[in-house]
Amino acid sequence: MEASGKTTTAEPAGTPLLIGSSGDSLREAFGKTLVHLAPRYPNFVVFDADIAGGTGVHHFRKSYPERFFQFGIAEQNMMAAAGGFASTGIIPFVTTFAVFCLRALEQARLSIAYARRNVKIVASHPGLDTGPDGASAQATEDLAAFRAIPGMVVLSPADPLEIEQATEAILNYDGPVYMRSGRSKTRRILGADYRFEIGKGRVLREGRDVTIVACGVQVARALDAAEMLAADGIAARVVNMSTLKPLDKELVARCVEETSCLVTAEDHNVHGGLGSAVAEVVVQDRPCPIEMVGVQDTFGESGEPDELAEKYGLTGPYIAAAARRALERRKRN
Amino acid sequence: MQTQKADFSKTDLSKLEDLSKRLRICSLVAIYHAGSGHPGGALSAADLISYICGHLLAWPPSNGNGRAGDRFVLSKGHACPVLYAAAAECGLIPHRMLLTFRKLGSPLQGHPHVLDAPWVETSTGSLGQGFSAAIGMAMGLRYQRSQARVYAMLGDGEMQEGEVWEGAMCAGHYKLDNLCAVVDYNKLQSDDSNENIMGIAPLRAKWEAFRWHVIEIDGHDVNQIDAAFTEAKQTAVKPTIIIAHTLKGRGVSFMEASPLWHGSVKLRDEELATALQELGVSERQVGGYLDGSIWQDHNR
Numbered sequence: 001m002e003a004s005g006k007t008t009t010a011e012p013a014g015t016p017l018l019i020g021s022s023g024d025s026l027r028e029a030f031g032k033t034l035v036h037l038a039p040r041y042p043n044f045v046v047f048d049a050d051i052a053g054g055t056g057v058h059h060f061r062k063s064y065p066e067r068f069f070q071f072g073i074a075e076q077n078m079m080a081a082a083g084g085f086a087s088t089g090i091i092p093f094v095t096t097f098a099v100f101c102l103r104a105l106e107q108a109r110l111s112i113a114y115a116r117r118n119v120k121i122v123a124s125h126p127g128l129d130t131g132p133d134g135a136s137a138q139a140t141e142d143l144a145a146f147r148a149i150p151g152m153v154v155l156s157p158a159d160p161l162e163i164e165q166a167t168e169a170i171l172n173y174d175g176p177v178y179m180r181s182g183r184s185k186t187r188r189i190l191g192a193d194y195r196f197e198i199g200k201g202r203v204l205r206e207g208r209d210v211t212i213v214a215c216g217v218q219v220a221r222a223l224d225a226a227e228m229l230a231a232d233g234i235a236a237r238v239v240n241m242s243t244l245k246p247l248d249k250e251l252v253a254r255c256v257e258e259t260s261c262l263v264t265a266e267d268h269n270v271h272g273g274l275g276s277a278v279a280e281v282v283v284q285d286r287p288c289p290i291e292m293v294g295v296q297d298t299f300g301e302s303g304e305p306d307e308l309a310e311k312y313g314l315t316g317p318y319i320a321a322a323a324r325r326a327l328e329r330r331k332r333n
Numbered sequence: 334m335q336t337q338k339a340d341f342s343k344t345d346l347s348k349l350e351d352l353s354k355r356l357r358i359c360s361l362v363a364i365y366h367a368g369s370g371h372p373g374g375a376l377s378a379a380d381l382i383s384y385i386c387g388h389l390l391a392w393p394p395s396n397g398n399g400r401a402g403d404r405f406v407l408s409k410g411h412a413c414p415v416l417y418a419a420a421a422e423c424g425l426i427p428h429r430m431l432l433t434f435r436k437l438g439s440p441l442q443g444h445p446h447v448l449d450a451p452w453v454e455t456s457t458g459s460l461g462q463g464f465s466a467a468i469g470m471a472m473g474l475r476y477q478r479s480q481a482r483v484y485a486m487l488g489d490g491e492m493q494e495g496e497v498w499e500g501a502m503c504a505g506h507y508k509l510d511n512l513c514a515v516v517d518y519n520k521l522q523s524d525d526s527n528e529n530i531m532g533i534a535p536l537r538a539k540w541e542a543f544r545w546h547v548i549e550i551d552g553h554d555v556n557q558i559d560a561a562f563t564e565a566k567q568t569a570v571k572p573t574i575i576i577a578h579t580l581k582g583r584g585v586s587f588m589e590a591s592p593l594w595h596g597s598v599k600l601r602d603e604e605l606a607t608a609l610q611e612l613g614v615s616e617r618q619v620g621g622y623l624d625g626s627i628w629q630d631h632n633r
Contacts, residue, residue, distance in 0.1 A: 045476070072506070080462040082471025084406075084455060087447075087475060092469075098488035106459060107496075111466050115456045117445045155401065 017239045026182035029160035033167045034093065035063045042170055044091040044120075047082055049075050055095040055124040075162040079104035081315075082303025083111030091118050091171065096141035097130075098123035100180050103146055112176045112286050113149045119177075121124060126156070126180040127267030128300045128308040129217050135299040145247050148180040153198060154245040155179040156266075156274075158219035159189045162191045162242060165196035173198055177190025182217055184305045185234065188310030189220050190240075201248040209236035209253035210323045214265040217276050218293070221309070222265050229323055236323055244277050261289040261326040265319050267309075270294035289329035291322035334396045340456045341366040345388065346555045350423060353383040353555075359418030359431055362622050365600040367435035370443070373594040374488060375415040377519040377552070377579040385484060385515075391574075392423035403481050404470055408463030409488035409517060410444040412446045412598075416453065417441050418460045425452055428628040437617045449589050460488065463515065468500050471512040471572075480528070482566070490522030491613030504572040505544030512572040514567040517552065519581035521592045540574045552577025580614070585611055 006137055024032070034046060034057060045067045052058040052068075061068040063293065069085075071078035075096055082092040101123045112119045123142060130138040147154050157163040163181060170177045189204070205226050211294065214222035219240045226236040227276070237259055239251065255262060262282065264275035275292035282288060309315045356379045362371035383404050386392045394402055409418050414434060421428045426440075433439035440449035444458025454470070457463035467485035474481050491497060504512055516536065520527055527533050540547045547569045550557040557578070563575035581595065582588030585608040600608075606619045614622065621627030 001470075071503060072499075074503065076461070076496040077465045077468065077503055078498070080465030081469030081472065081500070081503070082532035084466030085473040085476075087455060087466075087470055088479075090473055100400065107462055107465070110456055110459050111462050115466075123558030 001293060023185050024160045025185050026163045027056035027109055029124060029163050030167055030181045031059040033164045035326035038064050044093060045069060045076050046129050047071055047092050047094045048083045048094045049073055049078050051096060052150040057095050075100045075104040079109035081119040083115055086117040086119050094119060094121045098126040098136060099137050099330045102142055102145055106268055111118060112296040113152050116151060117176060118174055121178045122181055124181045125183050128312055129182055129184050129267050130257050131305045132168045138300040140269045143244055143268050151176060153177040154155060155243055156216040157242045158240050159186050161190045161194060162196050165300060169198055170197055172253040180216055187220055189223060199243050199246045201241040201251040202237045203237060204240050205238040208233035208259060209263050210326055211237040211239060211259045212263045212265060212319060212323060213241050213278055215237045217267050218265040221316045222319055225319035228316055228320040241274060244274055247277050247281060249281050252278055252284050254285050256288050261320060261330040263291045263293060263322045263326055265293040266296055267296055267314060271297055277288045290328045291326045293319050293322050349383050349387050349555050353380045354612055355422050356415050358609060358614060359421055360414035361605060361608050362415045363417060363431040363434040365605045366432045369435060369597040370414055371411040371595060371597055372588060373581040374409060374412040376580045377584060378412050378517045379553060380414050380553045380559060380575055381515060382419050384555060386419035386423055389562055393425050400522045404483045406454050406463045406485040407445055407466040408457055408485050409491055410457030419498060420452060432625045438470045458489040461494035464497055465500045468504050469496055471509045471564045475511055481503050482511045487516050489518045489527050489533060491517055493531050500547050501543040508570045509572045510569050515577055516577040517579050518576055518628055519579045521581045521595060525592055526579060536576050545629040546571040546573040549576045552579035553583060
């Protein structure tokens with residue numbers, strides 16, 4: 001392969017990046033990270049279906065046009081072509097909106113996962129966080145769908161620092177990955193000492209009364225909820241479960257052991273996503289009360305992300321209320 | 334890297350005709366022992382597969398699984414018995430493995446799977462996807478300045494998949510002249526003729542409109558097949574599609590031009606026996622194919 005000719009000084013692998021600003025959206029952080037990683041990783045290319053500005057990969061297109069492949073508005077061909085491209089030894093990042101990944105789900109299944117191709121699917125605009133585009137663009141089913149594909153790693157990072165680290169981690173992982181980015185500006189919630197690892201959840205806040213397991217934009221809201229609960233004397237543990245698959249079963253088991261009730265929080269249908277993944281583990285191991293905060297099997301609508309989160313019950317107060325319900329159920333048991 | 338082969342003699346072409354006949358025999362025997370499988374499209378594609386595997390790719394590849402060389406993707410994955418037959422005839426797998434087609438634990442899955450049989454290049458069976466994967470391979474090889482070429486075979490019913498036209502637009506746009514597709518145009522699909530199900534004609538005008546170089550041939554005439562693939566190699570700045578007019582079930586009189594033999598069917602003893610004899614198998618040898626002993630005993 002041709003050297004890129006770029007001379008950006010590369011940091012050693014594993015270094016926390018935060019190359020964007022802390023208030024970046026996950027998509028912006030992802031796009032900037034690709035540019036940052038490009039000199040050190042000449043073995044990847046980026047696929048786009050005419051929404052580079054929406055997915056953040058316009059940064060990469062500008063810096064590395066020879067490594068950027070435009071597929072037009074044709075996601076099925078792009079997804080299956082990624083499988084073929086990967087078979088030549090180069091890693092494609094397939095980028096589009098989460099909802100269009102659903103459109104190309106079967107291509108991801110057969111041509112990527114079944115063939116075990118080293119392809120990274122990175123989906124922006126997941127969940128109600130997508131906002132004013134409305135329900136047609138708000139994918140609240142993607143985690144469930146991709147989680148059901150054998151061999152697919154499924155990630156939903158929580159803040160810019162984490163998606164930067166995750167982007168490098170998946171480049172170093174040999175196999176198919178589905179990762180959510182996100183549309184809204186996010187607040188920085190992870191410290192400089194944070195280390196992302198595929199398959200590992202992280203306890204962001206200790207607590208012994210109840211555990212809130214969250215992913216993506218819901219992690220910040222879970223931390224809000226923990227503050228509210230603390231004001232009432234309830235110590236809530238907050239876990240950032242950025243890997244939905246393979247799920248960190250040991251951490252879930254430890255939380256059940258130590259807090260005896262759980263809340264899950266996700267910007268996704270409560271069917272099939274993080275709540276389901278956690279519940280699958282808990283019922284097989286040691287059943288305990290679980291309350292699931294998420295989209296309650298309905299479609300969204302147009303609106304600002306915060307307005308939608310409020311209307312559909314995803315914000316901190318709703319998570320805190322769910323924690324109180326879980327605690328009540330535990331006491332009754 | 335596998336290089337293009339020199340012109341070959343008429344003797345080689347006649348050998349390919351023999352190979353085609355053996356591919357038909359092996360395909361039907363594999364389907365018979367599986368108790369299911371798609372004979373019609375395997376038979377219509379046999380002469381093309383014979384040329385592609387027996388000559389163009391010159392199986393077995395000298396460089397492992399042909400990773401650095403030319404690649405062939407069977408996008409109409411349901412016709413895989415004929416590809417598996419070619420693998421056996423060209424020495425990639427033992428013939429007796431054909432008796433395990435579609436059976437538990439076999440590398441010869443009901444539709445090709447690349448992890449079980451690396452020489453199929455990608456897993457197919459969902460129509461349109463093998464074509465897109467082949468486009469991705471052609472793009473990846475070009476990106477790495479490889480001279481290797483990618484070939485893909487599509488079915489005519491497959492033309493009804495929207496993904497095919499996404500791919501056609503993409504390959505035309507990027508002028509992928511390292512890509513050559515061939516359509517096994519046998520005019521029949523699962524339930525009925527293409528025209529009765531969902532008309533796909535005119536194929537030439539459609540592909541030309543998508544910026545492809547189009548060649549139309551008789552897909553059972555090895556000289557025309559050879560000329561078309563040679564022309565494809567020489568065609569610059571455009572991908573080539575060879576529209577190969579074929580006869581579904583070709584070579585077995587009761588299967589020819591009948592959609593009844595497209596789908597997954599169970600071949601009865603007397604049907605296989607009749608078919609094999611039409612393909613030149615002697616009455617004495619038929620029993621060996623029926624009980625599989627012809628391949629077990631000879632350890633092929």
